[in-house]
Every structure is written in C-alpha cells, then in structure tokens.
Amino acid sequence: MQAAVGPNHESETMTRDELEQQLAQGVRRFENDAFDDQDLSRLDLQGCVFERCTFAGTSLFASKLARSQWLRCRGGGADFESVDAVDARFDGCDLNNSKWRRSKLASAAFHGCKLTGASFEEVAHLGIHFEECLLVGADLRGFSFRKATLKELDFSEAYLSGCDFREAVFEGGSLRNAVLKLAKFQGADLRAASIEGVRLTEAGLFKGAVISHAQAASFLRELDLIVV
Numbered sequence: 001m002q003a004a005v006g007p008n009h010e011s012e013t014m015t016r017d018e019l020e021q022q023l024a025q026g027v028r029r030f031e032n033d034a035f036d037d038q039d040l041s042r043l044d045l046q047g048c049v050f051e052r053c054t055f056a057g058t059s060l061f062a063s064k065l066a067r068s069q070w071l072r073c074r075g076g077g078a079d080f081e082s083v084d085a086v087d088a089r090f091d092g093c094d095l096n097n098s099k100w101r102r103s104k105l106a107s108a109a110f111h112g113c114k115l116t117g118a119s120f121e122e123v124a125h126l127g128i129h130f131e132e133c134l135l136v137g138a139d140l141r142g143f144s145f146r147k148a149t150l151k152e153l154d155f156s157e158a159y160l161s162g163c164d165f166r167e168a169v170f171e172g173g174s175l176r177n178a179v180l181k182l183a184k185f186q187g188a189d190l191r192a193a194s195i196e197g198v199r200l201t202e203a204g205l206f207k208g209a210v211i212s213h214a215q216a217a218s219f220l221r222e223l224d225l226i227v228v
Contacts, residue, residue, distance in 0.1 A: 011054050016040055023048075185209040 011034035019040065022030070029049045036054050041061035048068045055075035065085040072092045081101045090110045097117040105120075107127040119139040132152040144164040153173040161181040170193035177197035186208035195215055198206075203219055
C-alpha cells in the first residue's frame with residue numbers, strides 16, 4: 001500500500017481574492033500554496049493544476065474542478081460538496097475526512113491517496129477509478145465497482161452497503177470489518193483480499209464469489225469446525 005504524500009514544503013498562503021486575480025490573468029498552475037480554512041466555493045478551477053498545495057478545512061462547495069489535477073496536495077477535512085470534478089485526477093493526496101456529497105466524479109481518478117473517513121454520499125461516480133488508496137472508514141454506500149480491477153484498496157471498516165462488486169477482481173486490499181449489508185459479490189475474485197472480520201451472517205453475500213482455501217477455512221473456523 002503506497003498512499004503516500006510527498007515531503008513537506010514551505011507553503012505560501014494565498015487568499016481567495018489573490019487566487020481569483022491569478023485566474024483572471026490566465027494562471028492555471030499553483031505550487032506550494034496554502035488555501036487552508038478558506039472559502040473557495042463556486043470558483044471555476046477547470047483544468048487547474050495544484051501541486052503540493054494545502055486545503056485543510058477548505059470549502060470548495062460547488063466549484064468547477066473538471067479536468068483539474070491535484071498532485072501531492074493535503075486537504076484533510078476539505079469540503080468538496082456539489083463540485084463538478086469530472087475527469088479530475090488526484091495523485092498522492094491526503095484527503096482524509098473530506099466530504100464529497102452530491103459531487104460529480106465521473107471518470108475521476110484517485111491514485112495513492114489517503115481517503116480515510118471520506119464521505120462520498122450521493123455522488124455521480126460512473127467510471128471513477130481508485131488505485132492504491134486508503135479508504136478506511138470511508139462512506140461509499142451504493143457505489144458500483146462491477147467488473148472493475150481493484151488494486152490495493154483498503155476498505156477496512158468502510159461503509160459499503162449496497163455496493164456492487166460483481167465480477168470485480170481484488171488485487172490485494174482489504175474488506176476487514178467493512179459494513180457490507182446488501183452488497184453484491186457474485187463472480188468477484190476475492191482471493192488476494194483480506195476478508196477478516198466478515199461475519200457468518202454476511203457469508204451469503206459472497207455466494208458465487210471466488211475465494212481461497214485459506215479464506216474458506218476462516219469461514220469454517222467461525223463455525224467452530226477444525227479445518228485440517
């Protein structure tokens with residue numbers, strides 16, 4: 001699991017007014033700028049590149065982020081509610097506890113990001129891609145990962161109720177203690193994933209999924225059977 005953010009760099013605070021002035025001058029790339037705790041709602045940031053910038057606690061409510069790139073940025077607790085981030089890319093970012101309610105994330109990509117506790121409630125996510133991300137405790141209820149290849153995604157303790165994992169292939173990662181009510185796993189290949197903590201009452205969700213001998217033995221041990 002990579003999900004690593006780059007080294008600390010001295011950031012220079014930029015206000016909303018200063019950002020708007022830069023945008024008006026055609027500037028679309030920002031490096032080492034700090035936007036922490038600011039109101040950047042409803043800005044047009046389409047196609048912008050942010051590298052090693054900080055957005056801790058920042059509100060980007062309803063901003064236009066389509067085709068934007070976020071490289072090794074830190075945005076713990078940032079509010080992305082109702083943003084349009086279609087085709088946006090997030091690489092090596094720390095976005096723990098960020099909020100994405102009702103955002104448009106079609107074809108967005110998250111690579112090597114920390115998204116622990118992030119909330120993706122009611123988002124439009126067709127074609128979204130997560131790779132090597134920490135999604136521990138994240139709210140992804142109702143997401144479809146059907147036929148997707150899921151590489152090193154840590155869903156430990158995540159809220160995955162109603163998620164569609166049919167025919168998905170797990171390349172590493174974890175479902176440890178995740179909330180899986182009404183999730184679908186028919187045809188999914190779970191052999192490389194950790195499914196520790198799955199309760200017997202949820203075993204039926206995995207009907208038709210492919211699991212390893214070790215994973216099957218773990219289920220049987222919950223029945224107090226001795227597997228030899």
